[in-house]
Amino acid sequence: MSGNLQGEIALVTGASRGIGAAIARRLAADGATVIGTATSEAGAAAIGATLAEAGGHGRMLNVTDSAAVDALVGAVAKEFGPVSILVNNAGITRDQLLMRMKEDDWQAILDTNLSSVYRTSKAVMRGMMKAQKGRIISIASVIGLTGNPGQANYAAAKAGIIAFSKSLAREIGSRGITVNVVAPGFIETDMTAQLPPEQRQALLGQIALGRMGQPDDIAQAVAFLASPAAAWITGETLHVNGGMYMP
Amino acid sequence: MSSIEERVKKIVVEQLGVKEDEVTQNASFVDDLGADSLDTVELVMALEEEFECEIPDEEAEKITTVQQAVDYIKAHVKA
Numbered sequence: 671m672s673g674n675l676q677g678e679i680a681l682v683t684g685a686s687r688g689i690g691a692a693i694a695r696r697l698a699a700d701g702a703t704v705i706g707t708a709t710s711e712a713g714a715a716a717i718g719a720t721l722a723e724a725g726g727h728g729r730m731l732n733v734t735d736s737a738a739v740d741a742l743v744g745a746v747a748k749e750f751g752p753v754s755i756l757v758n759n760a761g762i763t764r765d766q767l768l769m770r771m772k773e774d775d776w777q778a779i780l781d782t783n784l785s786s787v788y789r790t791s792k793a794v795m796r797g798m799m800k801a802q803k804g805r806i807i808s809i810a811s812v813i814g815l816t817g818n819p820g821q822a823n824y825a826a827a828k829a830g831i832i833a834f835s836k837s838l839a840r841e842i843g844s845r846g847i848t849v850n851v852v853a854p855g856f857i858e859t860d861m862t863a864q865l866p867p868e869q870r871q872a873l874l875g876q877i878a879l880g881r882m883g884q885p886d887d888i889a890q891a892v893a894f895l896a897s898p899a900a901a902w903i904t905g906e907t908l909h910v911n912g913g914m915y916m917p
Numbered sequence: 918m919s920s921i922e923e924r925v926k927k928i929v930v931e932q933l934g935v936k937e938d939e940v941t942q943n944a945s946f947v948d949d950l951g952a953d954s955l956d957t958v959e960l961v962m963a964l965e966e967e968f969e970c971e972i973p974d975e976e977a978e979k980i981t982t983v984q985q986a987v988d989y990i991k992a993h994v995k996a
Binding site for chain 2: 796799841842844845
């Protein structure tokens with residue numbers, strides 16, 4: 671698939687590690703100019719170093735800060751051109767049974783995982799509407815469909831991303847912009863490394879393909895949705911979970 | 918420098934992809950020029966950009982014809 675994103679400007683949030691890093695590398699390999707974001711300067715510098723050869727760049731961004739989102743999207747437009755592919759990947763967990771979940775645990779997840787998608791999508795929309803093309807791809811989670819004890823906040827935010835994307839797909843489809851979601855299952859990342867061994871084993875038993883996913887498994891799906899091959903797919907959620915959940 | 922009428926007309930032509938002679942004073946964006954709801958939002962945003970102003974939603978709703986756009990700009994923007 672290499673080269674099919676030539677000329678595209680891709681903004682990938684949360685690109686310093688895990689799934690986001692794999693997505694940034696994949697899109698850059700396919701020819702896009704990739705701007706990957708991290709919450710710290712060190713993270714942004716690391717992204718820049720990793721992507722330098724492929725023509726990518728790292729930038730610092732706090733996705734809960736609307737002004738910062740607008741400023742970055744404006745700066746990217748000025749330096750590289752308007753964003754034509756947005757990948758909303760930044761996300762965090764604050765797992766806790768609801769009985770013990772603090773309002774702050776709830777708000778932080780909604781703000782970082784869901785409201786951020788509103789902010790970034792809104793910031794790039796205008797440029798995409800003018801160009802009459804664009805791809806907005808958000809990373810949800812299988813948990814947004816199945817639910818999971820201890821993750822009411824995370825599940826709500828991830829399910830919210832799916833409904834948001836369906837609505838936006840209907841709003842801006844007439845401008846040639848597609849809005850889709852990739853819902854990963856259990857992927858080997860820093861986020862899932864925190865799981866206790868017995869929970870890990872139980873999860874593996876539910877995966878038809880018998881293994882945890884790799885960040886690249888998700889990156890390939892995102893690259894497909896970003897590519898010209900996916901031009902007539904919008905409002906869709908692609909489930910990439912090794913057969914753990916089949917809606 | 919072109920008049921406010923000319924600048925508004927130019928934006929309408931660009932945003933809605935219509936011919937200049939269709940953009941008469943009393944042409945309605947939706948009924949005569951085929952704009953959908955997204956077009957009208959884009960049109961208002963383009964007007965805001967051109968005239969460096971902010972048009973509140975409740976005012977934007979009332980701008981449905983070329984003349985109404987011109988009137989609004991004349992009343993609210995210092996040329």
